[in-house]
Amino acid sequence: xxxxxxxxxxxxxxxxxxxxxxxxxxxxxxxxxxxxxxxxxxxxxxxxxxxxxxxxxxxxxxxxxxxxxxxxxxxxxxxxxxxxxxxxxxxxxxxxxxxxxxxxxxxxxxxxxxxxxxxxxxxxxxxxxxxxxxxxxxxxxxxxxxxxxxxxxxxxxxxxxxxxxxxxxxxxxxxxxxxxxxxxxxxxxxxxxxxxxxxxxxxxxxxxxxxxxxxxxxxxxxxxxxxxxxxxxxxxxxxxxxxxxxxxxxxxxxxxxxxxxxxxxxxxxxxxxxxxxxxxxxxxxxxxxxxxxxxxxxxxxxxxxxxxxxxxxxxxxxxxxxxxxxxxxxxxxxxxxxxxxxxxxxxxxxxxxxxxxxxxxxxxxxxxxxxxxxxxxxxxxxxxxxxxx
Numbered sequence: 124x125x126x127x128x129x130x131x132x133x134x135x136x137x138x139x140x141x142x143x144x145x146x147x148x149x150x151x152x153x154x155x156x157x158x159x160x161x162x163x164x165x166x167x168x169x170x171x172x173x174x175x176x177x178x179x180x181x182x183x184x185x186x187x188x189x190x191x192x193x194x195x196x197x198x199x200x201x202x203x204x205x206x207x208x209x210x211x212x213x214x215x216x217x218x219x220x221x222x223x224x225x226x227x228x229x230x231x232x233x234x235x236x237x238x239x240x241x242x243x244x245x246x247x248x249x250x251x252x253x254x255x256x257x258x259x260x261x262x263x264x265x266x267x268x269x270x271x272x273x274x275x276x277x278x279x280x281x282x283x284x285x286x287x288x289x290x291x292x293x294x295x296x297x298x299x300x301x302x303x304x305x306x307x308x309x310x311x312x313x314x315x316x317x318x319x320x321x322x323x324x325x326x327x328x329x330x331x332x333x334x335x336x337x338x339x340x341x342x343x344x345x346x347x348x349x350x351x352x353x354x355x356x357x358x359x360x361x362x363x364x365x366x367x368x369x370x371x372x373x374x375x376x377x378x379x380x381x382x383x384x385x386x387x388x389x390x391x392x393x394x395x396x397x398x399x400x401x402x403x404x405x406x407x408x409x410x411x412x413x414x415x416x417x418x419x420x421x422x423x424x425x426x427x428x429x430x431x432x433x434x435x436x437x438x439x440x441x442x443x444x445x446x447x448x449x450x451x452x453x454x455x456x457x458x459x460x461x462x463x464x465x466x467x468x469x470x471x472x473x474x475x476x477x478x479x480x481x482x483x484x485x486x487x488x489x490x491x492x493x494x495x496x497x498x499x500x501x502x503x504x505x506x507x508x509x510x511x512x
Contacts, residue, residue, distance in 0.1 A: 132160040132365070135171055135189030135198070140308075141336040142354050143190050146212050149358020150188055158366060160185055168195050175201045186365045188358075191215060208368045210361045214257040220378055222368065224361040226352035227384040228257055230464070232264025232303070234350055235331050238388050239301035240272060241457050243398040243408070243443070244329065246297040247277035250313055251305035254283060258305035261333065265303050282309060286316070293320035298327050299398045307332040307339040307349055310393075314344045325396040335389045346391035353385035384464055403428065404442045407435065411454050418455060418478040421447045456492045459485070463497045470497045 132154060136143040147164070154160055165171045171189075174180045175198060186208040191199055192215045202209045203220050211217040214228050239247065249265055251258035266276050280292050293316065296302075304310040310332040317324060324330050324345045332340065335351030364379045388394075397405045406428055411418070419427070424447065425435040439447050455477045462473045474485035490496050 129161045129183065130159070130185035131163045131183050132158075132185055133171075133187040133189075134162055134164045135166075135168075135187060135191065135195075136164065137166050137190070138164075140334070141338070142334045142352070145354035146190065146358040146361070149355035149360075150362045151358075152355070153359045153362035153366070168198060171195075171198050172201075175205065181205055181207065185369055186210070188212065188361050188365060191217060208365055210365050212357050212361050214260060222361070222364045222379040224357055224364055224379070224381045224383065226354070226357055226386070227382045228260040229264035229267075230382075230384050231333055231350050231352060231386055232261040232266070233268040234386055234388065234461075235261075235303040235333075236265050236268030236272075237457065237460070238331065238394075239303075239329065240268075240274070241454070242301075242329070242394070242396075244299065244301035245274060245398065246300045247274070248296055248300050248302045248328075249277040249279045249305075250282060250302060250309055251279065252283055252309065253281045255305070261303075261305055277303070282312060286312075289316050290319045293317070293322060293328075296322075296328070298322075299329070299396075300327070301329045301394075301398070302331070304330060304332045307334045307336045307347060310347050310349075311339065311343065314347075317344075324393050329396055329398070330393040331388070340389070340391060343393070345393045348391045348394040349389050350386050351389050353383055356385060357383050385466075387461070399442050401438055401442045403430065403435070403438045407439060407447070408450070408454075411451055412458075415455050415458050415477055416475075418451050424451075452488065453492075455479075456489060459489060459497070460493060460500075463489075463501050473497065 134147055134150060136147045138144060151162060154162055165174070184207055187202050188210045190213050191211045192213055196218065199209055199211065199217055199221060203218065208222070210222040210224060212224055214225055217223055247269060249262050251262055253259065262279065269276060278296060280289065302313070304313060310330060313330060322328055330347065332347050332349040335349040340347040340349050360381055360383060397408050399405055407424065410424060410427060421432050421436065425432040428435060436447055439445065439450060443450060445453070459473055459477045462468055462476060468476070471482050474482045479485035486496055493500060
């Protein structure tokens with residue numbers, strides 16, 4: 124009597140980058156809790172190609188979840204030809220018939236812009252790679268958020284250019300400047316050239332990467348702040364999409380498309396500065412951000428900083444063009460925005476966490492600041508863009 128065959132789930136993830144490993148962890152979390160599938164990791168595209176084209180090799184495969192890019196399109200189409208359900212988890216739009224679960228790259232760019240603006244920056248730059256679609260979408264989100272605040276667009280450097288031009292580009296940046304880099308790996312390129320430019324991080328340039336790759340961020344010449352998308356959730360949702368398709372025996376058509384909006388800034392030394400020269404205002408901003416649940420009055424804040432309320436108000440108004448109360452409210456609402464988009468707290472809990480005693484007041488202030496009620500914004504950020512016909 125032959126033992127029952129085991130359904131194999133094929134995971135196609137190269138292991139050299141943290142974001143890929145994190146997505147795979149999310150997939151495994153769901154698979155091990157809810158299925159009897161046997162996960163099989165195939166890291167190399169050529170190895171996957173050989174198996175897909177070998178007679179009988181895929182008979183016990185239940186499906187494939189992978190970090191596919193256009194270079195592996197032939198693998199994806201071969202899976203479809205074999206009747207295997209496929210889920211792609213990268214920014215590359217897969218062929219029709221493939222479930223697509225991916226991070227919100229436009230939202231990542233918007234998050235970077237809001238983070239820098241909130242720290243007082245008014246000059247911006249972007250280091251990316253024009254031939255990489257993910258970089259282009261992140262840049263689009265970054266520029267859109269700047270444009271919505273009537274700020275000048277970021278100066279862009281394409282890393283496909285000759286490296287000899289990069290130092291001159293750095294020297295020409297207006298200072299202080301906030302630099303978003305398309306991912307943590309590209310930030311290493313910046314750090315390799317920063318000394319030749321005569322600039323320092325974060326005093327002249329605040330640098331923010333994407334992916335929060337621990338090894339790259341911590342071992343950088345300057346520890347790198349980075350935006351971390353919820354890669355594990357991408358993996359969990361990808362596994363759920365495949366699980367649902369297999370359980371319901373869906374046909375190949377009608378694919379699921381889902382954008383995972385959650386992300387957060389993991390702050391390290393490379394952005395540990397505010398773009399204001401006034402030392403009192405820098406200290407004021409730091410105190411405000413550390414006490415958002417119980418926002419201080421102007422009088423209490425001035426006392427903590429050892430100055431009169433009049434002196435504090437004059438410095439803040441001259442530097443930021445706002446009253447102290449407006450600066451405090453701005454910081455609370457920016458924190459609320461992050462909690463609405465990136466957490467599962469109820470709206471009432473978010474109101475309390477950001478110092479609002481009444482949810483109605485919170486809703487009104489939030490709507491005035493962001494043009495959407497908190498529930499509307501949360502719903503909008505969860506919606507996936509339509510698949511083009």
